[in-house]
Amino acid sequence: MRLSTKNSALGIGLIFPVLVLFFVLLAYPLMSAILLSFNRVDTMTLSSSYVGLDNYWEIFRGSEFLPALATNVAYALATLVLQVVVGVGIALLLHREFYLRSLARGLVLFPYMLSTVVAVLVWRWLFNDLYGFLNFVLLGLGIVDAPVDWLGRMPNAFVSVVLVSTWKFFPFVVIAVLARLQSIPDYLYEAATMDGASRWSLFWDITLPQLRSVLSVIILLRAIWDFKEFDMIYLLTGGGPGHGTQTLPLMLYELAFPLSQMGKASAIGVIMLLVMLLMIVPYFRFAKVGGEESGR
Amino acid sequence: MSNQKERGPSAAGSSRLALGRRQTVKGLTALGGAVLGGAALGGIGRARAQGAKTLRVWTTQGAPLQREAYKVIIAAFEAENPNIKIALEFVSDNDAWSKLGAAFAGGDVPDVVQHLSSVFTGSLFQRGLLEPVTDVVKKVGENDFSDAARDVYRDPKGGYFATVIGTAVLSTFWYRKDLLAAEGLTAPKYFDEWLKVAKATTKGGRYGASLPYSGRGFTNFLVDYTIQASGGWLVAPDLSVTANSPAVIAALEFLKEMRPYAPPGANNYSFDESLGGFVSGAAATSIYTGRVLTNVSEKNPTIEPHIEALPYPYRRDGGRPFATNSFASQFIPKGSKNVDEAKLFAAFQYRPDLYVKFLHSAPGHLLPVLTSIGNSPDYLNHPLLARHKAAVAVMVDEASWGGAPVKPSKEHALILKSGDIFGANVMANALQRIVVDGATPAATAAWLQDEVAKIMKS
Numbered sequence: 001m002r003l004s005t006k007n008s009a010l011g012i013g014l015i016f017p018v019l020v021l022f023f024v025l026l027a028y029p030l031m032s033a034i035l036l037s038f039n040r041v042d043t044m045t046l047s048s049s050y051v052g053l054d055n056y057w058e059i060f061r062g063s064e065f066l067p068a069l070a071t072n073v074a075y076a077l078a079t080l081v082l083q084v085v086v087g088v089g090i091a092l093l094l095h096r097e098f099y100l101r102s103l104a105r106g107l108v109l110f111p112y113m114l115s116t117v118v119a120v121l122v123w124r125w126l127f128n129d130l131y132g133f134l135n136f137v138l139l140g141l142g143i144v145d146a147p148v149d150w151l152g153r154m155p156n157a158f159v160s161v162v163l164v165s166t167w168k169f170f171p172f173v174v175i176a177v178l179a180r181l182q183s184i185p186d187y188l189y190e191a192a193t194m195d196g197a198s199r200w201s202l203f204w205d206i207t208l209p210q211l212r213s214v215l216s217v218i219i220l221l222r223a224i225w226d227f228k229e230f231d232m233i234y235l236l237t238g239g240g241p242g243h244g245t246q247t248l249p250l251m252l253y254e255l256a257f258p259l260s261q262m263g264k265a266s267a268i269g270v271i272m273l274l275v276m277l278l279m280i281v282p283y284f285r286f287a288k289v290g291g292e293e294s295g296r
Numbered sequence: 297m298s299n300q301k302e303r304g305p306s307a308a309g310s311s312r313l314a315l316g317r318r319q320t321v322k323g324l325t326a327l328g329g330a331v332l333g334g335a336a337l338g339g340i341g342r343a344r345a346q347g348a349k350t351l352r353v354w355t356t357q358g359a360p361l362q363r364e365a366y367k368v369i370i371a372a373f374e375a376e377n378p379n380i381k382i383a384l385e386f387v388s389d390n391d392a393w394s395k396l397g398a399a400f401a402g403g404d405v406p407d408v409v410q411h412l413s414s415v416f417t418g419s420l421f422q423r424g425l426l427e428p429v430t431d432v433v434k435k436v437g438e439n440d441f442s443d444a445a446r447d448v449y450r451d452p453k454g455g456y457f458a459t460v461i462g463t464a465v466l467s468t469f470w471y472r473k474d475l476l477a478a479e480g481l482t483a484p485k486y487f488d489e490w491l492k493v494a495k496a497t498t499k500g501g502r503y504g505a506s507l508p509y510s511g512r513g514f515t516n517f518l519v520d521y522t523i524q525a526s527g528g529w530l531v532a533p534d535l536s537v538t539a540n541s542p543a544v545i546a547a548l549e550f551l552k553e554m555r556p557y558a559p560p561g562a563n564n565y566s567f568d569e570s571l572g573g574f575v576s577g578a579a580a581t582s583i584y585t586g587r588v589l590t591n592v593s594e595k596n597p598t599i600e601p602h603i604e605a606l607p608y609p610y611r612r613d614g615g616r617p618f619a620t621n622s623f624a625s626q627f628i629p630k631g632s633k634n635v636d637e638a639k640l641f642a643a644f645q646y647r648p649d650l651y652v653k654f655l656h657s658a659p660g661h662l663l664p665v666l667t668s669i670g671n672s673p674d675y676l677n678h679p680l681l682a683r684h685k686a687a688v689a690v691m692v693d694e695a696s697w698g699g700a701p702v703k704p705s706k707e708h709a710l711i712l713k714s715g716d717i718f719g720a721n722v723m724a725n726a727l728q729r730i731v732v733d734g735a736t737p738a739a740t741a742a743w744l745q746d747e748v749a750k751i752m753k754s
Contacts, residue, residue: 257395
């Protein structure tokens with residue numbers, strides 16, 4: 001079967017904008033980043049010279065990369081696990097009938113709707129060592145003798161960043177899981193209840209398998225977003241104390257702007273892409289295998 | 297054979313529908329193009345008709361009263377220049393260098409930048425990223441600038457690559473007379489005395505010194521000041537790096553000794569937090585510009601009668617009196633599309649009534665750099681400045697003999713890499729290595745030497 005020339009032209013014409021968008025928004029920036037990573041580039045003047053793999057070599061040889069990568073992975077894993085656990089738990093609660101449920105469902109979205117800058121300002125005030133609410137309560141209750149240094153000491157700073165990130169992003173999990181919970185047929189629970197299934201069994205054997213597809217997407221998206229999280233960490237701790245909360249995106253930023261080393265920063269960006277691919281490809285395989293098994 | 301002819305009747309129907317869709321898409325595209333094109337042409341037409349240019353102005357000074365003063369200045373400028381509109385954007389001191397980097401990299405620079413520390417202005421000049429503003433300086437009155445303020449941005453050919461819009465003495469030492477008196481102590485002149493004061497006043501939820509120990513911003517300045525007050529230089533007058541010297545080690549040792557007497561969260565303190573610690577009454581001493589006066593009188597007036605200022609303490613053996621000027625700059629980045637208009641706006645800042653208005657929006661924080669203004673009753677008669685004559689006199693005196701990070705002493709050549717050094721946060725990171733990671737001052741000084749040397753060579 002052959003398409004007429006007129007239809008072919010129209011088809012190409014319709015695809016062309018997508019190709020242009022793909023090239024402009026994906027292919028060109030990606031290729032530029034890769035090319036930049038092989039050059040020494042001054043961010044301000046954009047003057048550059050080809051250095052081959054020197055940027056990568058210097059990054060791997062430096063003392064900051066591996067700790068930043070470890071912090072990055074630890075942060076992404078910790079926030080992801082907490083978001084999923086808290087998000088699923090609260091979605092299950094909000095799925096039940098109770099007074100003012102609609103209001104509670106609205107309020108739970110509040111942290112997600114808040115801009116990151118505002119959220120961080122609020123939390124920085126709560127964490128403040130001299131007049132912060134958390135220290136005020138802890139001192140008032142006699143739990144501590146002196147204000148706790150939440151953001152200037154490890155591991156407090158890391159824990160604080162993870163907790164604030166979890167608070168900010170768990171509503172995303174709630175929204176997605178709640179939507180799926182509402183579409184699970186009631187007869188599944190009714191049949192299992194008639195067969196004498198316990199509440200734990202209802203959750204483990206019905207709810208969780210039904211949530212599998214949506215959790216796969218949530219975990220994938222949140223893992224990507226958490227791995228490249230920048231603004232929350234930068235605004236809360238700036239990567240400190242020392243380099244205690246410095247992740248790869250913060251390292252990239254430091255190199256690109258304060259240090260004016262765009263080439264090396266691009267190399268970090270390329271490494272981040274590879275690390276994410278290394279994490280995501282096995283995940284896809286796992287999710288696919290799991291999906292096939294549950295489909296049998 | 298066409299695709300259409302192979303289909304059955306129902307397919308023919310859908311084919312007609314498909315053609316209808318295509319026609320619709322074409323029609324919508326044409327309509328959209330016409331609308332967008334019309335809107336664009338209309339916009340151009342309006343812009344041409346009005347002939348207005350918009351100047352993007354960046355400033356690091358965004359306290360509420362300063363914003364009000366800016367409104368007055370901009371309104372006056374736009375009234376005199378109806379074809380120029382000002383779009384004011386506020387950037388923080390902590391982020392200004394990074395944001396400028398992004399602006400230059402993206403080719404989207406502001407037309408005027410105001411109040412950037414001299415630390416960074418020299419580095420921009422070295423990269424060839426600043427428009428000459430010699431005509432602006434001459435228009436304002438070259439001889440009206442104080443000598444130090446005029447010369448700091450003079451290029452090797454005798455022209456100017458920036459103007460000084462005011463100066464702040466960030467190294468000014470602030471203390472609470474009442475708290476020191478309660479301990480039977482006098483104001484410290486030397487480091488050991490300051491340490492003694494800090495130890496004695498740290499009790500009951502109050503701390504001896506509200507100082508920044510974070511890995512950014514203000515901490516770089518604190519380390520630099522302490523090095524100089526210890527008798528050392530990070531970069532010597534001949535531009536050699538001298539970070540691994542006994543004076544630098546002594547400075548780092550002193551800051552380490554002071555850490556227990558700073559608030560618990562000081563490892564995350566920069567400008568705002570350090571200022572807030574002193575203004576809130578939680579600390580007995582601190583260092584900052586004269587902005588302390590405004591903030592105390594507005595936010596904690598009960599302590600206003602008890603605050604006083606002195607020059608930064610220094611090391612008793614081998615140290616030297618120290619003061620530094622910010623020499624807040626005003627410049628026009630290369631790449632500005634409105635250089636002539638930007639120069640008009642830059643010169644307009646110095647109109648006496650408006651200049652005084654801006655200085656009074658944060659009394660004592662920025663000191664005038666025009667001698668005609670510094671001596672004028674209009675400036676000096678501000679009630680807050682009148683109430684704190686002694687503190688103002690200290691800052692004015694410091695400004696008269698103090699250096700600047702870009703040119704720490706008269707003997708120094710311009711350190712054109714100072715922006716890179718401060719922007720890279722190496723001094724702040726050095727201090728964090730000591731107070732967070734437990735490194736020794738000697739090892740840290742050796743590390744600092746290497747880092748600064750790398751930057752100077754780059």
